[in-house]
Amino acid sequence: MYDLIIVGAGPAGASAALFAAKAGKKTLVLDSDQSITKKAWVENHYGAKDISGPDLVSTGLEQMKKFGAEHKAGKVTKIEAAADGAKAVTEDGTFEGKHILLATGMMANVAEESGIAVKEGSEPKIQKVVDVKDNGETSMANVWAAGTCANKSVHTIVTAGHGAEVAINIISELNGERYVDHDILK
Ligand SMILES: Cc1cc2nc3c(=O)[nH]c(=O)nc-3n(C[C@H](O)[C@H](O)[C@H](O)COP(=O)(O)OP(=O)(O)OC[C@H]3O[C@@H](n4cnc5c(N)ncnc54)[C@H](O)[C@@H]3O)c2cc1C
Secondary structure, three states: EEEEEEEEOOHHHHHHHHOOOOOHOOOOEOOOOOOHHOOOOOOOOOOOOOEEEHHHHHHHHHHHHHHOEEEOOOOEEEEEEEEEEEEEEEEEEEEEEEEEEEEOOOOHHHHOOOOEEEEEEOOOOEEEOOOOOOOOOOOOEEEEEEEHHHOOOOOEEEEEHHHHHHHHHHHHHHHHHOOOOOOEEE
């Protein structure tokens, strides 16, 4: 049983994964390698003067793996409710987590096909998004969403930040108290 399963390894998913794994949570990231960020050249991400989308995505993967997050290639076909968490069904098997975070970018189909509430997107070119509460929770218990699929502005700094924000909410729920991750200058 994972503490957190994340669907999607773009800026939202990998940012969430690095926070969760760094907090000591058993974290699995399932990804179909279709990140729109891999088409981008980015000059508006705070702290990076300029960076290619592929480099941003691969650096994010390295960061989350450094803290112990597992990465598996593959497509999630369905999310199912479970007694004490939720399940992610893939072509290669089913994975169970206490929480699941959808970070599926422009694709809200897996949420919709799983019976999770979706709505019309309000950002340019984004048709459907997962209907989330302010803290990132969806209509299915223990399932959350972050980034583009949660109707956030389609920019890497925003989606990465939202992935971190929702991960902090999930970590806080697992810990039973608000979580803060501050390292001191070395
Ligand atoms: C051409 C282009 C240029 C851009 N330029 C900029 C720019 O200059 N500055 C800027 O800030 N932003 C830019 N962006 C936007 C930026 O890439 C996105 O806003 C943001 O990074 C999206 O992050 P995300 O994590 O929400 O989604 P994504 O990066 O799309 O990641 C979603 C991930 O979820 C995975 N996934 C989806 N469904 C499933 C499933 N069922 N099972 C498993 N995995 C799944 C996908 O494979 C993907 O890896 C640009 C985008 C494009 C297309």
